[in-house]
Amino acid sequence: MLVDKIKKVLDRTILIVASFLLVVLVLGALWQVFTRYVLQNPSTFTNELLGFLLVWTSLLGACYAFGSNKHLALTFVTNKLSGSRKLIITIINDLFVVFFAVVILLQGGIDAVNTTMAQTTPILGIQKGIVYTILPISGVLIILYKLLNVKNYFQTNQGEGE
Secondary structure (H helix, E strand, O other): HHHHHHHHHHHHHHHHHHHHHHHHHHHHHHHHHHHHHHHHOOOOOOHHHHHHHHHHHHHHHHHHHHHOOOOOOOOOOHHHOHHHHHHHHHHHHHHHHHHOOOOOOOHHHHHHHHHHOOOEEEOOOHHHHHHOOHHHHHHHHHHHHHHHHHHHHHHHHHHOOO
C-alpha cells in the first residue's frame, strides 16, 4: 500500500535524523564535561547548541510518536468502544491533533520563524528563525502522519467490511 510506503519512508527519515542529533547531543555533552572538568576551561558554544538540539530531537520524537500512535493518550473512552463508534472517536481525536498542528505548530511556527529570522543567537551567531524552523517542520510531519492514519483507518475498515 502507498500509505505504508510513505509512512515507512517518513519513519526511517525521522529516526535517522533524530538518531544523528542524539549522537551530536551526547558528544556535545561529553565535550562540555571534558572542557569544564579536565581542561578547566568550559566550552562556550555547547550549552546553547545542546539546548537547540534537544528541542529539535524532542519534536522529531513527538512526530514519530504521533506517526506510530505511541504518543501519550487518554484511552479510557476508546477502550470501552468497538466498531464504528471507536473508529469515529479515533478519527475525531486525530482531527483535533491535526487542528492543533495546523494552528500552533504550522501557523504559529511560521510566524515565529518570520519574527525571529532577523535575530541571532548570542553565542553561535545563527539566526533564531533557523532554530524555530522545527516548529513548522514538525507541524507538517504530524499533519501528514495523522492524515495517513485516517486514510489507513478507512482502508482497514473497507477490507474488514468485504
